[in-house]
Structure formats: C-alpha cells, structure tokens
Amino acid sequence: MTREAMKKQWESIPVVSKEMNMELTLSSGQAFRWVQLEEEEEKVWAGTVGEKLFILRHHDDELQYRVATPTSDPSEDRQTLVDYFRLDVDLPSLYQQWSRDDNFRKKASCCQGIRLLQQPPLEALLAFICSSNNHISRISAMVLRLCERYGRFLGRIGDRDFHSFPTITSLVGVVKEAVLRDLGFGYRARYVRESVEEVGRRGGETWLELLRQQPYEDAKAELQQLPGVGSKVADCMCLMGLGHLGAVPVDVHMWRLVQRDYRVGGGSSSLTPAVYCRVGDKFREVFGETAGWAQAVLFTAELQMQKLGTQTGERRADKKTAGHKMPRKVRMPLSQDECQDKRKTKRLKL
Numbered sequence: 527m528t529r530e531a532m533k534k535q536w537e538s539i540p541v542v543s544k545e546m547n548m549e550l551t552l553s554s555g556q557a558f559r560w561v562q563l564e565e566e567e568e569k570v571w572a573g574t575v576g577e578k579l580f581i582l583r584h585h586d587d588e589l590q591y592r593v594a595t596p597t598s599d600p601s602e603d604r605q606t607l608v609d610y611f612r613l614d615v616d617l618p619s620l621y622q623q624w625s626r627d628d629n630f631r632k633k634a635s636c637c638q639g640i641r642l643l644q645q646p647p648l649e650a651l652l653a654f655i656c657s658s659n660n661h662i663s664r665i666s667a668m669v670l671r672l673c674e675r676y677g678r679f680l681g682r683i684g685d686r687d688f689h690s691f692p693t694i695t696s697l698v699g700v701v702k703e704a705v706l707r708d709l710g711f712g713y714r715a716r717y718v719r720e721s722v723e724e725v726g727r728r729g730g731e732t733w734l735e736l737l738r739q740q741p742y743e744d745a746k747a748e749l750q751q752l753p754g755v756g757s758k759v760a761d762c763m764c765l766m767g768l769g770h771l772g773a774v775p776v777d778v779h780m781w782r783l784v785q786r787d788y789r790v791g792g793g794s795s796s797l798t799p800a801v802y803c804r805v806g807d808k809f810r811e812v813f814g815e816t817a818g819w820a821q822a823v824l825f826t827a828e829l830q831m832q833k834l835g836t837q838t839g840e841r842r843a844d845k846k847t848a849g850h851k852m853p854r855k856v857r858m859p860l861s862q863d864e865c866q867d868k869r870k871t872k873r874l875k876l
C-alpha cells in the first residue's frame with residue numbers, strides 16, 4: 527500500500543477511551559500479529575482479521591479504520607471489527623461490576639478499556655500452543671512466519687507484507703515439522719503439526735466453531751486431547767478463540783496473585799490440577815460469568831508491571847554497561863505443566 531493510499535479517508539466507529547485501549551488490547555498477549563506502523567505521529571496498527579487487512583487507530587473517541595484489501599460491502603468491514611473487538615459489550619459497566627472487588631479496582635486503574643478479542647479459533651489455537659513459556663516478541667515472530675509460509679498474501683504496507691492466517695486445508699498434510707523448526711518453532715513444531723492433523727481429522731474450522739456452542743467444560747476437555755494443549759492453553763483458546771468468557775487461564779503469575787490477594791491456594795507449593803481449578807473457581811466466584819475477561823485485565827496489568835520493572839532494570843543496567851542495549855523481553859507467564867517442571871529443576875521460586 528502506498529503512502530497515497532494510506533492518506534485515504536478513515537472510516538469510523540464511535541468508541542470513547544474508557545471503552546477501548548487499543549494499544550494495550552493489541553499488545554498484551556491476546557493476539558500476536560498486530561504491528562505498529564511508525565510513520566505517523568499517532569499510534570497506528572496494521573493487521574489482519576480473517577481475509578481482511580486493516581489499518582487501525584483510536585482517535586477523537588473513534589475507532590478509525592481503513593481496509594487495505596478490496597471490499598464488496600463496507601458494512602461487512604465494520605461488522606468484522608465490531609465482532610473482533612466485541613464492541614457490542616458495554617465495557618465500562620463490566621469494569622464497574624468487577625470493581626466491586628477492591629483488588630481489581632486497584633490493579634485495573636492502569637488498564638482501563640481492555641477489550642477481550644474474539645479471534646478466529648484456528649489462529650487462537652495455534653498461537654496459544656506457541657505461547658507457553660515464551661516471549662510475546664518470539665510468539666509474534668513464529669506466528670507471522672507461519673502466515674508468511676502458509677497463508678495468502680493480502681497486501682504490502684510500507685516495506686511489510688501481510689498474509690492471512692492459513693486455513694486448516696492449507697496446513698493439513700502440508701505443514702512439516704522440519705520447516706517449522708527452520709521457522710524457529712523449536713519443540714513446539716511437533717505440537718503444531720500434530721494438532722493441525724488432529725483438527726483436520728475432526729472437521730477443521732467447522733469442528734472448532736462447534737466448540738463455541740458446547741458448554742465451556744466440554745469444549746475445554748475436547749481441546750485438551752490435542753497435542754501441546756494443557757489446561758492453560760485450552761483456557762486461552764476457550765476464552766479468546768471460542769468466546770467462553772468464564773474460562774480463566776491460570777499461570778504462575780495469576781496463581782501468585784490469587785494466593786496473595788484472595789488467599790486461595792491451600793498452602794500448596796505447586797500449581798497442581800486441583801489448585802488450577804480452585805484458582806479459576808475463585809475468579810468465577812468473584813467476577814461471575816465474565817471472569818475470563820476480568821482475568822485478561824489483571825493479566826495485562828501484570829504484564830505492564832513486568833514491563834515497567836524491566837525498563838527500570840534496564841535503566842540501571844544501561845548506566846553500568848554504558849550504552850550497550852539490553853534486550854527488552856516480556857516472558858509469557860508459565861503454564862501449569864511448565865510451572866511444575868520448573869519446580870523439579872528448582873529454577874522457579876514458588
């Protein structure tokens with residue numbers, strides 16, 4: 527897309543900032559393929575939803591967008607974004623409801639307007655398989671390379687190419703572990719390939735869509751039969767790919783938070799399956815049927831704190847290393863299984 531095309535008129539959907547924090551929503555580990563364009567003064571994001579390439583910004587209490595792919599029906603583009611950001615949900619009312627909890631009120635003050643994304647299920651599944659014990663920047667690199675290799679070219683903005691997320695038919699029987707390893711997937715290459723094959727056998731995207739209609743517990747149990755899908759990955763997928771808003775992903779950070787702030791954990795020193803359930807149940811008790819969305823807000827607050835901590839550490843280190851650039855990485859919180867593995871190797875103090 528040329529600079530001239532970039533200058534074309536923005537379409538808009540009214541959304542005040544209390545209802546949407548685009549920056550934190552798109553950068554806090556829910557979705558991994560949005561990129562920030564650097565050429566404008568304001569924060570502008572580019573990314574794809576389904577087969578559409580969007581450019582987005584939040585400006586003047588509006589979600590403003592341009593579609594870089596040809597569109598036959600402009601109202602469809604608008605609806606795609608309404609669905610993706612769940613703009614039909616009154617977020618300030620939800621925050622008000624969750625804020626009856628003192629801890630939430632304190633922690634969420636830095637993170638107003640976190641929308642829970644409604645992502646295409648196959649993309650959510652494969653991205654979250656890549657997410658455990660990983661950094662956001664690395665997960666993004668892996669998922670973008672997967673799209674580049676197996677997705678459809680949708681357009682170019684500046685010097686960047688954008689691709690759709692591959693369909694299950696473009697992956698089944700095609701995706702090779704060796705290729706994924708070359709793309710940097712490491713041990714997750716096997717999980718991705720095997721899960722692709724299994725989803726294909728079960729009916730592909732249609733099967734995943736059917737999991738939306740199933741009760742949360744049943745959908746989660748089905749997902750956990752896939753290679754590389756433990757409790758946390760299944761819950762991320764249920765929440766951000768299938769719309770089960772009561773699904774609560776639990777990692778070591780959420781677990782610590784719940785132990786500290788809600789006194790749950792029963793003195794256990796490891797995140798066992800029983801403790802995992804207790805933590806999720808506590809969230810559901812406090813936040814009701816939208817507990818997963820409340821978790822996404824607290825998760826974002828936690829990442830923000832980590833980031834600030836890293837930046838503070840960086841500044842200190844910068845002084846010592848006189849100009850050597852420190853890597854800025856935000857590690858995805860650990861899944862339950864990894865948490866237990868780490869305990870075995872005594873690398874994680876719990």
Ligand SMILES: Nc1nc2[nH]c(O)nc2c(=O)[nH]1
Nearest residue numbers: 555556657762775822825858
């Ligand atoms: N909102 C959340 N996003 C996540 N990404 C990821 O990898 N884990 C989580 C999570 O627990 N919550």
